[in-house]
């Protein structure tokens with residue numbers, strides 16, 4: 001009995017993660033593919049690792065602005081920004097953060113650009129396939 005329940009739970013998890021990765025964004029209800037918890041963690045990651053150059057408000061200091069419709073990343077996709085950030089940033093120590101930190105900082109950038117969190121986490125599989133643009137189109 002215990003095994004059956006575990007088996008069912010595992011099947012449910014497998015099914016739900018398949019759904020998250022493969023279904024088009026439009027079929028998944030409202031919100032972008034990141035959770036509120038990720039955006040909250042991302043805010044801390046950003047403050048500690050990015051704000052010195054990009055500004056606490058993301059509006060840019062010595063580095064470009066990462067917020068608003070006129071920023072250089074506004075029309076870039078999640079894939080483009082995740083790959084750039086995880087490979088090139090922080091400028092002085094590229095690749096120095098964990099995968100979870102890079103994913104959460106992208107979640108935070110999405111939130112600051114007008115996207116709403118959802119129940120779907122920004123996993124690496126999503127971050128390397130999601131074509132949503134950084135600036136939300138309300």
Ligand code: HEC
Pocket residue numbers: 046049050051052053054062063064065066071072073081084085089090091092097105
């Ligand atoms: C030491 C300063 C510095 C730090 C720290 C830093 N960046 Fe950058 N970042 C830059 C500079 C400078 C550029 C512009 C590079 C270029 O144009 O070649 C840049 C570019 C970017 C871009 C592309 C902007 C565009 O318009 O295409 C993104 C996205 C970005 N950074 C995100 C981050 C994130 C997220 C972090 C923290 C994990 C971070 N950066 C930390 C200096 C920094």
